[in-house]
Amino acid sequence: xxxxxDRAIAVEQIDAGTYAANLDGGWSVGGGLNGGYLLAVIGxxxxxxxxxxxxxxxxxxxxxxxxxxxxxxxxxxVRHIRVGRGTATVAATLSQFQDDGSPVERITALATxxxxxxxxxxxxxxxxxxxxxxxxxxxxxxxxxxxxxAFVPMLDRFAMRADPANTGLIGGPPSGSTAVxxxxxxxxxxxxxxIALLTVVDTLPPVTIEMGLPGWAPTxxxxxxxxxxxxxxxxRIRHETRNYVGGCFEEDCExxxxxxxxxxxxxxxxxxxxxx
Amino acid sequence: xxxxxDRAIAVEQIDAGTYAANLDGGWSVGGGLNGGYLLAVIGxxxxxxxxxxxxxxxxxxxxxxxxxxxxxxxxxxVRHIRVGRGTATVAATLSQFQDDGSPVERITALATxxxxxxxxxxxxxxxxxxxxxxxxxxxxxxxxxxxxxAFVPMLDRFAMRADPANTGLIGGPPSGSTAVxxxxxxxxxxxxxxIALLTVVDTLPPVTIEMGLPGWAPTxxxxxxxxxxxxxxxxRIRHETRNYVGGCFEEDCExxxxxxxxxxxxxxxxxxxxxx
Numbered sequence: 289x290x291x292x293x294d295r296a297i298a299v300e301q302i303d304a305g306t307y308a309a310n311l312d313g314g315w316s317v318g319g320g321l322n323g324g325y326l327l328a329v330i331g332x333x334x335x336x337x338x339x340x341x342x343x344x345x346x347x348x349x350x351x352x353x354x355x356x357x358x359x360x361x362x363x364x365x366v367r368h369i370r371v372g373r374g375t376a377t378v379a380a381t382l383s384q385f386q387d388d389g390s391p392v393e394r395i396t397a398l399a400t401x402x403x404x405x406x407x408x409x410x411x412x413x414x415x416x417x418x419x420x421x422x423x424x425x426x427x428x429x430x431x432x433x434x435x436x437x438a439f440v441p442m443l444d445r446f447a448m449r450a451d452p453a454n455t456g457l458i459g460g461p462p463s464g465s466t467a468v469x470x471x472x473x474x475x476x477x478x479x480x481x482x483i484a485l486l487t488v489v490d491t492l493p494p495v496t497i498e499m500g501l502p503g504w505a506p507t508x509x510x511x512x513x514x515x516x517x518x519x520x521x522x523x524r525i526r527h528e529t530r531n532y533v534g535g536c537f538e539e540d541c542e543x544x545x546x547x548x549x550x551x552x553x554x555x556x557x558x559x560x561x562x563x564x
Numbered sequence: 565x566x567x568x569x570d571r572a573i574a575v576e577q578i579d580a581g582t583y584a585a586n587l588d589g590g591w592s593v594g595g596g597l598n599g600g601y602l603l604a605v606i607g608x609x610x611x612x613x614x615x616x617x618x619x620x621x622x623x624x625x626x627x628x629x630x631x632x633x634x635x636x637x638x639x640x641x642v643r644h645i646r647v648g649r650g651t652a653t654v655a656a657t658l659s660q661f662q663d664d665g666s667p668v669e670r671i672t673a674l675a676t677x678x679x680x681x682x683x684x685x686x687x688x689x690x691x692x693x694x695x696x697x698x699x700x701x702x703x704x705x706x707x708x709x710x711x712x713x714a715f716v717p718m719l720d721r722f723a724m725r726a727d728p729a730n731t732g733l734i735g736g737p738p739s740g741s742t743a744v745x746x747x748x749x750x751x752x753x754x755x756x757x758x759i760a761l762l763t764v765v766d767t768l769p770p771v772t773i774e775m776g777l778p779g780w781a782p783t784x785x786x787x788x789x790x791x792x793x794x795x796x797x798x799x800r801i802r803h804e805t806r807n808y809v810g811g812c813f814e815e816d817c818e819x820x821x822x823x824x825x826x827x828x829x830x831x832x833x834x835x836x837x838x839x840x
Contacts, residue, residue, distance in 0.1 A: 347784065347812070347833065348628075348784055348785040348833045350626035350628075350674060350785065350787055352624075352626075352645070352653050352674045352676060354645055354646040354653050355646065369628070369630055369669055369672050370630040370631065370669070375784070377628050377630050377672070379655070379672060393645055393646065396645050396653070396655060396674060397674075398626060398628045398672060398673075398674055398785075399628075400628060400784050400785060400833075407809065407810035407811075407812065408810040408811060409810070410808075410809070410810050410811065411808075411809050411810070412775075412808040412809070413806065413807045413808065413809060414742050414805075414806050414807075414808075415806035415807055466690050499688075508623065508624055508651070508676050509624040509626065509674075509676060509787070509789075511626055511785070511787045511831070513785075513814055513831075513833050515807060515809055515812070516809065529690075530689065530690050530691035530826075531689045531690075531691055531791060531826050531829060532686075532687075532688040532689065532690075533683065533686070533687050533688070533689060533791055533792065534683035534684040534685070534686055534687070535683075535684060535686065536623070536683065536791070538789055538829055550806070550807045553807060553814055553831075555787070555789075555829075555831055557623065557624045557676075557789050
C-alpha cells in the first residue's frame with residue numbers, strides 16, 4: 289500500500305522533537321546507505337516537526353556525514369533554533385545504536401524550512417538547462433550487470449536514464465568528463481516533492497567514475513537548496529566538479545523539472561575513491 | 565600592535581569549548597555586522613578548539629544566520645561531533661546577550677576542519693579563472709562617497725578594487741549583470757589565511773546591486789569550502805547568481821589566489837533587498 293519511497297523515509301514521533309525511523313537496506317551503495325536517502329529521512333522528520341507551524345518545505349539543508357549508516361533502526365532529533373513567520377531554522381541529528389544501546393551520531397544537519405506556496409512567481413533565473421539527449425535515447429542504469437548492482441543495490445530504487453556519452457556511468461570505460469547527467473524518476477512513480485529532492489541531488493554516481501576513479505566517494509558535507517516544488521514528470525539532473533584537489537572534490541548538482549524550472553541546487557564536498 | 569583584523573576576530577577561551585569575542589563595529593553593513601566577518605570569528609574559535617588536535621584549517625563551514633549581530637560582547641560555543649585522524653567535525657554557535665544576560669543565538673554552524681599541510685599536490689582543477697581587468701584599472705571601493713560609506717562602514721576594512729564594468733558596485737547605475745567581481749586584500753595588508761577566507765567569501769556587495777535592487781541582502785545560509793591556503797598577494801573574487809526566484813537567490817563565490825589556484829568556493833542563499 290502506498291509508495292515504497294514513503295515507507296523508506298517514514299518517521300514516527302516518539303517524543304517532542306524525537307522521531308524513530310527504520311533505514312531501508314534497499315538504498316545501499318558500497319556497503320553504506322546513500323547520503324541523499326538519509327538526507328530525506330532527516331528532512332521528513334523536520335517536516336513532521338515544522339509543518340503544523342506553517343513551514344512544511346525545505347529551503348536549505350546542510351548535512352555533515354560523520355559515520356556510515358546501516359540498515360535498521362535510527363533516531364532523528366530536531367531542535368528548534370528559530371521559528372519565525374516566514375521561515376524556521378532547526379538543528380537535526382540522525383543517530384543509530386550500538387549493541388549496548390548507546391547512540392552513535394551518523395549525520396548532523398542544519399536546515400531552514402518555509403512554505404513553497406508563499407514564494408512569489410517573480411522568476412528571474414538566468415541559468416539555462418544543460419543539454420541532455422531525449423529520454424528514450426538515454427540508458428536505464430538499473431539494467432547494469434549483476435556485479436555492479438551487487439555494489440549499488442539502490443539502482444533498483446529509481447529509474448535513472450543516463451546520458452550515453454557518460455560511458456563510465458553505464459558500465460563502459462570512463463569518458464574523461466568531469467560531469468555526469470541523467471533523467472530521473474523514482475522506481476514506483478512516486479511524485480518528486482521537496483523532500484524527495486533531498487534524495488535526488490545525491491543519486492548520480494560520483495563524477496570521479498568518469499575520471500577513472502571508480503568506487504564510492506564518501507560525502508563530507510552536502511548542502512541542498514530546494515527552490516520550488518517540481519512539476520510532474522521526469523527530472524533532469526547533472527553533477528559536475530571543477531576543483532579536484534588532493535583527493536577531495538566539490539560536486540555541484542542541478543535538478544531541472546519538466547516545466548524547465550531549476551528546482552534544486554546542491555553542492556557537496558566529497559573524498560575521491562582511492563586510486564586503484 | 566599586530567593586525568586590526570586579528571584583533572577583530574580574536575577569541576579568548578573562558579571554559580571548555582566556550583570562547584568570548586568582542587564583535588567589531590568596523591565590520592558593519594546596513595546596521596548589522598557582515599556575515600563573513602562573523603563566520604571568521606566562529607571559525608577562529610573552532611580553530612582554537614581544534615588546532616591542538618591536529619586540525620587547524622577549515623575544510624567546510626556551513627552557517628545559518630538566525631538573528632542580526634551587533635557590535636560588542638559575544639560567545640562562541642564549540643561542540644565536538646567527531647574528531648578523527650584526518651578531519652574533525654563540530655557544531656558551533658555564536659550568541660550575544662540580552663539586557664537581562666540571557667543569550668540570543670545569532671548564528672548556528674557546522675564545520676569540518678583538517679590540516680591543509682596534509683592535502684596532496686594532486687591538483688586536477690578544471691575551472692579557469694574569470695576575466696578581471698588588471699589591478700590598477702579597477703576601482704577602489706573605499707573611495708565611495710560618504711553616504712555610501714555611512715551605510716557600509718566595513719568598506720574601510722579592506723582594499724577591494726572592483727571591476728569598472730560593475731557600475732552598480734562603484735556607485736553608478738546598475739549594470740544589469742548577475743555577477744560582481746573584484747581584487748581583494750585586507751586594509752592593513754594582513755595575509756589571507758584559511759580563516760580570513762571565511763570573511764573574503766562574503767565581502768562583495770550582493771549581486772542584486774547590479775540587478776537594480778540596492779540594499780542589504782540578508783544571508784539565510786552560507787557554506788564555504790576552503791580548499792587551500794592562498795599564496796601571498798591580492799585575491800580575485802567573484803559572486804554570481806543564476807537562480808533568482810521570489811526574492812530569494814543563491815550566490816556562488818569563487819576566490820582565486822595570485823598563483824592561479826581556486827582556493828575557496830562558497831554558496832549562500834540570500835533574501836533580496838525589498839524592491840525600492
